[in-house]
Amino acid sequence: MAPKGNKMRLFKIHLQKGDLIDVLPLEEIEKTLDNEGKCENLIFMPGMKKYAGKRHRVLRRAQLIYNESLNKMVRMKNTVLLEDAICDGKDSSGIEQCQRLCFYYWKEHWLKKVT
Amino acid sequence: MTGKITIDGSMKGRLIMKDTIKQETVRTTFDNCQLQHLYESTVDITAPDKLTMFLLRLTTYFQRRTANWIGVPTSYRQKTTKVSTASIGVTGSTTLREGDLVQVLPLEEIRKTLDKDGNCDRMKFLGGMERFCGKEFRVLKEIKFMFDEKSWRIVRLKNAVLLQDQICDSKGQYDKEGCDRSCFYFWKEQWLRKVIR
Secondary structure, rough: OOOOOOOOOOOOOOOOOEEEEEEHHHHHHHOOOOOOOOEEEEEOOOHHHOOOOEEEEEEEEOOEEEEEEEEOOOOOOOEEEEEEEEEEOOOOOOOOOOOOOOOEEHHHEEEEEEO | OOOOOEEEOOOEEOOOOOOEEOEEEEEEEEEOHHHHHHHHEEEEEOOOHHHHHHHHHHHHHHHHHHHHHHHHHOOOOHHHOOOHHOOOOOOOOOOOOOOEEEEEEEEOHHOOOOOOOOOEEEEEOHHHHHOOOOOEEEEEEEEEEEOOOOOEEEEEEEEEEOOOOOOOOOOOOOHHHOOOOOEEOOOEHHEEEEOOO
């Protein structure tokens, strides 16, 4: 894992809804992560590993999201949701019971656009 | 990190949530959900964002006003106030399983299950769910437990399911206009009818 503060592939891709993308291999994703497993403060979850190296379609850009705990809207940068990339809780220890099926949040740095 | 979930003593503790309330408290200690870390990567919204949200609210407001003016019933709030309290708690629910084909009840029938706040068993029927009424869908998942961001713990839900391809687009949500979270809608089984072929 890269040391904290390591900036890898920090260029903008600007993925849009419907874009076809490849999730980078796990080794490349890990290069973008700091020692807390985060890229630009967004954590890469263990449950996201199974999508590494696979092809998906962008469901939506996550630009504004509602923060339920603070009851306000907040802004995200360079983040997208992918179709069918959903958290089923099974890969997260301690939260296996959660059945909310949230979409995982993906940094664009973890994705490569298929042209 | 290893987590441990223990059911809270007598299970008498009840939470009060805005949209999905019928739960019993389950205490949990864990630190392994992306939502728990999500807000570290966010920043405050900018002035253009505020303007966009304001315009979206304004658009929704005028759409509803126009619809009401021409007589199209889109606002569940207005209709639910006319429903007598005697109709609250209409059941007829069945236990739905993953993969079951269901039909969402017509809007008029769903309204009969709602109280004056637009809730059924304290779960809110949102304006964005109206467009699915009368259509057939497959059950994606039965919801028994979920992580509640507000109380920061796992909570229990009763008679609720998620349906395939029914994702919130935040339209018609006054304080959430423009939200990109794409959460699945929660459906009470009372709002669904199992299709047997």
